[in-house]
Amino acid sequence: MFDLIIKNANLPDGRRGIDIGIAGGKITAIEKNLAAEAGEIIDATNRLVSPPFVDPHFHMDATLSLGLPRMNVSGTLLEGIALWGELRPTLTTEALVERALAYCDLAVAQGLLHIRTHVDTSDPKLVTVEAMLELKEKIAPYIDLQLVAFPQDGYYRAEDGVKSLERALDMGVDVVGGIPHFERTMADGAKSVEALCRIAAERGLPVDMHCDETDDPMSRHIETLAAETVRHGLQGRVAGSHLTSMHSMDNYYVSKLIPLMAEAEINAIPNPLINIMLQGRHDTFPKRRGMTRVRELLAAGINVAFGHDCVMDPWYSMGSGDMLEVAHMAVHVAQMSGVDDKRAIFDCITANSAKALGLEGYGLAVGNPANLVILQAEDVVEALRLKPTRLAVLREGRVIAKTAPKLTTLSLPGRPAEIDSGINPTGRPAF
């Protein structure tokens, strides 16, 4: 006896027409033709049923602040940082929580149920930290939120940067952040990586740094981050976010760097939307893409996970909380268009992201919490192509968001009366 059976599900691994039995909020069966009673049955009608999307890199304290106190006129990263500096003194806990809650509603609607957010610790008042801790508790029934102590203005460069980060960790922030390329000198950047890894090791916390978010090929803090990870025994628990300078680095140097990253089990977290938007701004033509080396990192066995980074904030005026939009951009900018490439890209916003965050009980497997998403698409490749409607989002076996399928009525002589955009028009599997 099940509380709920989802019938005729296509799974991300390619199995089709599978039934998923759910009892007590957990997945208790995954098999064909499940013959049992259930309180409720949902027919997935051979649509994709995926584990929830996971965003490993976001800025929840800045989201939906677009236009406050003014717009980013140039649209550049540096004007974005300056603009955030203008907004920061006016922030209140209430306004931060309210904006973040509104974003989380959108996230849930898109099947995004796990988020790691960087929280700016530059202002010693730490209103941002207070607000995000409150938010974390409020959304715990439907979104798992991890907080990273993020010294936006520099760990050493900002006045009281060192103290404020420590205080944020004392308040209960989960992860140690950093921004070595934004310190005053390369040497200060390296020193900050060493200090922050030591703090993480002492406190038993993971590390996730904004690392080398620049087009400068000599920005090599990822090398120090990998070395310090090994020195402190933090293998597998450290993430390098962005890593855009790797795009511009000398190829010989990268041939040494990638094995170092693999040895340290670094999680690489590019942010395709933001990287393609903000990098290469000082180039004329040809213009660099500013996306790290996704294919090469994956080939070396490095865990690659994609972040959304920003939605309607000082750095990025677009975005919708849809991790498939992030992955769609990644397919293009990383030129991952092969059949196996696309399946690997889907993992970068699901299983790989879950691994980067150290999530337990994630994925469609018996015994795990029944967290899943039913999409209006047949398989993962079609999901990447269509960014389809999330028909239902379940958290611990309960439907927490529902959207009607996108169906278009046609009035064309001799043509079908209706189009279901989720049905592959070729009639053949997309992989």
Ligand SMILES: [Zn+2]
């Ligand atoms: Zn970021």
